[in-house]
Amino acid sequence: MNIQLALDRMTIQEAVDMARIVQDEVDWIEVGTSLIKEFGMDSVKELKRAFPDKTIVADMKTFDNAKYEFELCFNAGADVATVMGAAPLVTVETCMETAARFGAQVMIDLLHTSTEQQNTLHQFNDAVHCIHVSKDEQEQAGHQLKNVSRQAGGVRADEGLKLAMAGGITLESLPGLMLLKPHVVIIGSAITKAADPRQAAFQIRQVMNEQRERRIYG
Template sequence: MKIQLALDRMNMEEAIEMARSVEASIDWIEVGTSLIKEFGVNSIKEMKNHFPDKKIVADMKTMDNAVYEMDLCFQSGADVATVMGAASDVTIQKCLEKACEYKGQIMIDLLNVSDTRLEQLRIYRQAIFCEHVSKDSQENSGHAMINMRNHAGSMRAAAGGIALSSLPVMVRKGLDVIIIGSAITKAKDPAEAARLFKETVNGKKGVKEV
């Protein structure tokens, strides 16, 4: 299981410093939607320049204009880019074609995707399927309930309010990628928090919340 660090709602200097402080315990670095919106695709380029050996995920949440947005992402150094599962089939297909062209990957964000729509998406087996509880839902309910549906044959990821206490459940589900944001970035000691997440993923129990 890979740990993807989600970086959002901070400036680029803070994002780079945060990634640097936890670098030893994480595998993928996500340039969050808020960073891309505020600082443009240069935020992707900066992150790749600072961490050339890490897989960089551009959380574009593409809904339309796939060719243009994917060119921006992958030319800026992204290894993975996100497209919404609610987007049209032609948009998702174009994203996949562009990812193939750049030897990258696509992550399909399943936020608000119905079971019926998910069945239609199963043809995109080369994509990473990400179950996602939105930030607004987390803040409204005070907790995250991630419904991990069956994505047999595809890589699986989960995002949305995952804490160290809920991580063992995610590990047992056999995910390929676990996406962690504030449980690391807002911890008193982000490096220690990331270390405990990594230990839990590797089969060693974290001893405390940080």
């Protein structure tokens, strides 16, 4: 299981500084959509340059122009890029093809997809499927990702899908989420806004390890 540090709403330098503080406790480093739209591919290049040995995730949120956008971010150094599950299927297919050419990975963001759409997306079993409660749903509507059951809509770890989870995950909500056996747990403000980000990341890692030892997941 991997911890993905989500970096959003900051400058590239702030992102590099934050990642440096917590780098020993996180596995994947996400260049957030806001950094990409504010600073372009320089954001991906700089994070990869600073952390060449980390898995860099470009949260492109691609909805169209898949080949062009994915080539952009893989050429900039990304190891993983995101596409919206709500996009036309041909776009997801093109993302998969482009990533395969680069030896890179695709994360399908399931934000605001129907169970039917999620089931259709199961065919992309090389991708990571990300169950996602968005920032706007959290901040404007008060939602958070917590207490998901073993079956979240059309997404089931039992089918061998690699899952990711994102959406205001905290130290408190984490144990309940582990039942889905996530491949990646995406954490943003619970680390970046903590008084002591490194300590916060360390505690999240500890909770994960404890859960693993309890064999709640395999």
